[in-house]
Amino acid sequence: MCNNYRSHVDRARIEEAFGALGLRVVYLEGVPNFEPRDDIRITDRAPIVRAGGVQGTAELVQCRWSWPGPGGKPVNNFRADGRALDRGRCLIVADGFYEYTAPADPKAKRKDKWLFTRPGEPLMCIAGLWRVDPQVGTAFTMLTCPPGPDIRPFHHRQVAVLPQGSWARWLDPAVPAGGLIGPLPAGSLEATRVA
Numbered sequence: 363m364c365n366n367y368r369s370h371v372d373r374a375r376i377e378e379a380f381g382a383l384g385l386r387v388v389y390l391e392g393v394p395n396f397e398p399r400d401d402i403r404i405t406d407r408a409p410i411v412r413a414g415g416v417q418g419t420a421e422l423v424q425c426r427w428s429w430p431g432p433g434g435k436p437v438n439n440f441r442a443d444g445r446a447l448d449r450g451r452c453l454i455v456a457d458g459f460y461e462y463t464a465p466a467d468p469k470a471k472r473k474d475k476w477l478f479t480r481p482g483e484p485l486m487c488i489a490g491l492w493r494v495d496p497q498v499g500t501a502f503t504m505l506t507c508p509p510g511p512d513i514r515p516f517h518h519r520q521v522a523v524l525p526q527g528s529w530a531r532w533l534d535p536a537v538p539a540g541g542l543i544g545p546l547p548a549g550s551l552e553a554t555r556v557a
Contacts, residue, residue, distance in 0.1 A: 364504060364521045365438055367459040368477065369408065370398040371485050376422065376455060379485050380411065383530045385420040387411070394424045402456075404428045404438045410502050412452040412492055413533040420533060422455075425492060425500035440491060442505040442522055447539040451532055452502055453487035453524070460556075461516045475557040476516055480523070480550065487529055489522040489543055510545025516553065520545060 373396050377387045394409055402408045407424045414421045428436035462473040480486045492502040505522040513520040522543045524532055531537045 364459050364461065364506075365404050367402050367454075367456045367488075368400050369402060369456045370400075371455055371457050372396050375485055376409075376411070379526060380420050380529070383526070384418060385414075385530060385533075386418060387422050388414055388416075388419050389423075390421055391423055394422070402427065404436050409455045410452040410490060410492060411455060411487070411529075411533070412450075413535075423500065425502055426498050427502060427504075429493065429495040429501040429503065430497050437503050439506050439519075439521070440503045441519075442489070442507050442539065442543045445539065447491065447505070447543075448535045450491045450493050451535060451539075452490045452492040453529055453532065454490045454502060454504060456486050456488060457484055458486070459488065459521055459523075461513070461520075463516055472557070474555055477554045477556045478513070478551045479554070481552045483526075487524055487526075489524050489532055505543060507543050508545055510550070511548040512546070512551040512553065523551070 380387050409424050411420045411422050428438040431437040458477045458479040461476050465474050489505040490502045495501050506519045507522045509520045528542050532542050
């Protein structure tokens with residue numbers, strides 16, 4: 363499952379994308395650094411967008427990816443299937459995520475790394491949940507769903523990438539999650555082998 367993603371998304375692009383949905387992005391903690399990052403890993407801090415406290419706003423904050431689960435194992439992915447998910451919704455800002463497969467070369471020591479992007483779309487949002495954890499502070503996890511046709515050859519699950527038209531509805535806890543989370547249609551994601 364996804365334990366690594368990429369973000370080369372800048373502040374202007376985020377503000378423009380959410381502005382097109384009628385949401386003004388606000389920065390409660392000040393404007394974070396938006397340096398391009400090829401590898402955001404579990405426990406790294408990264409930007410998320412959550413519902414704002416004022417109508418028509420969305421808050422962008424930096425927080426830790428994963429909180430400690432039972433036995434200390436990080437909760438970086440959370441199965442969305444059949445859950446209400448009516449609290450702590452957020453959107454994880456990215457432009458790609460990675461999956462790993464057995465190496466094509468049987469002599470290779472490392473798995474093959476595949477980058478998934480949305481063709482023609484420089485920004486994607488992954489559905490997530492955020493919470494304040496007593497051990498690590500504010501943290502988020504990615505939601506997963508059954509794989510769509512673009513992911514199925516690579517993995518038996520996928521992160522829940524939401525189309526832009528669903529972002530504002532996802533941030534509204536009154537909108538049932540069931541109709542929003544699911545695999546994207548064929549051709550929505552493009553896979554590129556990067557290692």
